Amino acid sequence: MAIVDTGDVGLHVQRLTGARPTAHGVRAAAPDATVVLLHGLLTDSLASYYFTVAPAFAAAGLDVVMYDHRGHGRSGRPERGYTLGAFVDDLDALLDRLGIRNPVHLVGNSYGGTVAFDYALRRPERVAAMVVIESEPATPSWAVKIAGLLERVRHEMSVNEDAALDWIAAHHGGHTARLAKSAGRLVRDTTLAADIPASAVLDDDDVRAIRCPVLALYGADSDLAAQAPRMRSLLPHCATESFPGHRHSVLVEAPGRVRDLVLDWVGRHPRPAGDRAVQVR
Template identity: 45%
Template sequence: MYDLRGHGRTGRPATGYRIEDFVADLDGLLDALGEVRPAHVVGNSFGGAIAYGLAAARPDRVRSVVAIESEPPVKSWAEKMAEGLTGEEGGLVVKEVRTWLAEDPERNARPFQLAGEILDTTTLSEDIPHSRVLDDGLADIRGPVFAVFGAASKLAGQSDHLAATLAHCRTVVLPDQGHSVLVERPRETAELLLEWLEDDIHDGIHTPVKGAR
């Protein structure tokens, strides 16, 4: 796992936050690591959009995409990102986070404070909605995809669409779960991921399981 640009110990340039910039970072990281084998790329939330982007831009580098509570960076994704990150008081995402923190004073606000600093000091909120997006038909994503969603999440509705659109796709929807799948269901998520990887090792290729729940 690595820190995205602007996050953690990675540098925080003032500009350069379109999805293609994040994809180029990951592509460059694989080069720097000397990794020549196709990789299983696991992305959580925004990281999943980057994983989809790399699979489209560099299919030779991606053996499969594992997307946890994520969606491909298509036009509708860019529109939602614009609504969430820009506008009055920072957009819908900022408002929802403030409400969520206010509901329980014991919740850790530090990660969200750091995110706020990134929004305040960079062009991230303006850049992401203007990213180069994929075609809605997802024709550029040709490799296997494993997508995990929480049933109570706003993103879960795309499960059937992904399974029907992508040639090699398995989707799992976890009941009674919101967006924070990786935080709140880590063991179950790990088991699903290991099962996916074991299928690849034993079969040599993923058998498509469309719409699996």
């Protein structure tokens, strides 16, 4: 198990480079393309990628980097320091520590996409393109919504954890209940629930300034689906896809279609336009 110390926190990293030559000796995707997979909040971890799309990305010739966010999975769990900026710093430091200098492709699920939007705004030169799954940038309305969600989780897991876990086990299965128990510890033992809603937010001009190509995937029955037209109008280069019959859990429920859309998006955006000139010497 690889732990990468950013200087601030130890991050659990899994990297797959399962590139296999095809019959003709060429790889299916753009060589040297690195895809960084960012998971969501609380009950999520890199396992949501490891057991769904990650092996297929590696088999397609991509360099696949997955890591657990601070406080999640097998990464370090500091008591404080959970604003969105801290998660963005972690990504930046991780790319430095791994020696990844070429622009990367970001894939962000839920809050992982929120991290990706912020990173693309802050470090445009490091992001070739991104795919966000059931996600939104850190807007003021996002902050209100996430504050309500985190407070509800913190309350339910503090006041009557056993009843909450029983309900989750009955409706979503034992595994989800175990994940919820870990999430309960995270919101009780750290400042995450207060820090994330207090993060610096983006206004419309900030979102317009995210220049990299963005593919946004939505569950057709999710509350976020209504944001698709707005994202297409604000972001300079944005396409959206809808998953009929799905709500928020698009990644684990429809991994085949997510995989195909990501591989297509990565293949179409090998590196930022401005970077190509640098490559010609």
